[in-house]
Amino acid sequence: MLSYNQFNGKLPSSICNLTRVKYFFLSNTNLVETIPMCFGNMSKSLDFLHLNGNRFRGPIPSTFSKECSLRSINFNGNKLEGKLPESLANCSSLEGLDIGNNRIHGNFPYWMEAFPQLRVLVLRSNKFDGNMSPSSLTNHPFPMLQVLDISGNAFVGSVPERYINNFNIMINTTKDNIIGNSIENFFRILLEMRVTLKGQHQLLERLLEGFTLIDFSSNRFSGSIPCSIGNLQSLRYLNLSHNNFIGNIPSSLANISTLESLDLSSNSMDGVIPSELTGLTFLTKLNLSMNDLVGEVPRSNQFSTFENDSYVENFGLCGVPLTRKCKEETRPIEKEDDEDEDEFIDGFGWKSVVMGYGCGSIVGIGIGCRVPRYGKPRWLVEFFFGVEYYKKKKKRRQSKATPTQRRR
Template identity: 65%
Template structure:
């Protein structure tokens, strides 16, 4: 690694083994792309010598390591892609910097095995994702944006190749890990964030209303978690939102209605059994916006609720069985005249069962025998 080398791209090959620790002091690399190989073991900490590094992509390898907290000291880092590896552990170690990753625009650590809570302190320090237009200053990054940048990421559910990093392009993808806890409200401070994916984790609690502050958000994916509560009405202010996925959670209540929300279909909400309202076919109670359910009826409607608890098949089977039993009992009564009180109730007092026919039949059967004697 000479001090004059700026681009180190060996992506989409079959390299294996560890990444060698070859990054010397005074390293002038601005872009490193080693994605799509079979690289293993850990990231070399000698990367800290590359103070001009703006983009690092080691996605789709077999690297087994903890989160590289030591990269917080890279002052120019804009892109950090660690997706589809074997990184694990949590992201809660104390920061050694006042503003870690202050210039980071792209953080993609999806499809790994990170655990614990979401990194709140990073959400507070990602200055490049806050007030981009106000904080934008002239820089010499045009060469990096036009020539040195190449990255494949997932946008709105599609795998795309980016060859230019715009000043206002921002993305956080923490999906398909084992993060738990709640979504911190501080995430709403990242008001210049465009793509947010926290899907396929173990996140709980409510969707923070502060997400409505991210006015430029284009894609929001919170699917396959354990989120509960209602969908905040504040999300209707996200007029640039083109992709929304809240499926496979425990959300309740009415889906907010707005011009933007009317463009999302059923698959945005599937798997939330207590959500109601358009575009779902489940209707809501007009008073509280909750789905109308028989078990939530008042005490005075208990009788109707009890009846509603049985399906039509059970009712038909009950009626059918009763008719058959009733016909059988009726035939028995008519044939034998028992019980007498019931016979007199239906056929009138004084009704007697005609036994003459029975006696005649008995005599006829006995006649041949008598003649023989």
């Protein structure tokens, strides 16, 4: 292992005479020029070929042998160009391929679907394009894949569901699947890859136990996010940001109980944030910003820890931690005030009518009894009983009066 040294210049062709070397690590130096084509011929004996973090340019060697025994190839962080060589299909024992941060172009390497032990596929920050969803001849593609990073390319179309449905490791991570035998442990220990975790670019110096990641960010994917992605119950990191996804956030994401980071930012997704997502108790990073989401932000469990930057530029969202209040928060108070006002108006009218009738009846009865008996007031007696009735009533009172009262 000669990594992290101050070598410069180019690799001599004589290095290809090392026909019995199994582990070739020459990463993070200042080597330039092209990778010698003879490395392809060395693939009969090599298990690990790591040349990452240099300044190699030109094409990837195209002479990988039919007896290729390579288990890990890492060319990340160079200036390599061209397409992936067809002869790389001979390396069906690969467990890891990392060619991220180069200038490789072409379509997605479908021929790698049948690699039975492939665990890590990193194509990030290249110039790949095309659709990933055409029909496939492989019944169970990528059965052991646990890291798929194709971010920073120009892939189009919908999310390839046929892959999602066959990521067995992400669907059901078990100790046997991840750890395996001692040879596989050696692969995990020697692996080195650069990925984006929780919004930060990080260098992983080994494949951690149970580590699972899907990063489709910064492409041109469109359509809706398939509900089947919720079947990946052992997925830890999911990044679908900076694409053209539309539709609602699938509530099935709540089934990914191990999810630690979810980034759906910079898309065109709409609808509400599913309340089911509050059940993701391991979620420590959430980014739903720059979409068209609406409704109230859930605030239970882990969601109570997320700040404003998780939701910015969703102008239809409201509630804590946003400054925009939801209409639902003030509606009960307004309704109560309206009810009180209606009750006051209705109650006042009803009570007034009852009281008016009651009082009116009492007064009416009193007056009704007084008028015939006393013949007063005169105008009312004459109105109801006539003038003659009033005169007769007056004569009766005079005849009953005492002499003294008459003189008066």
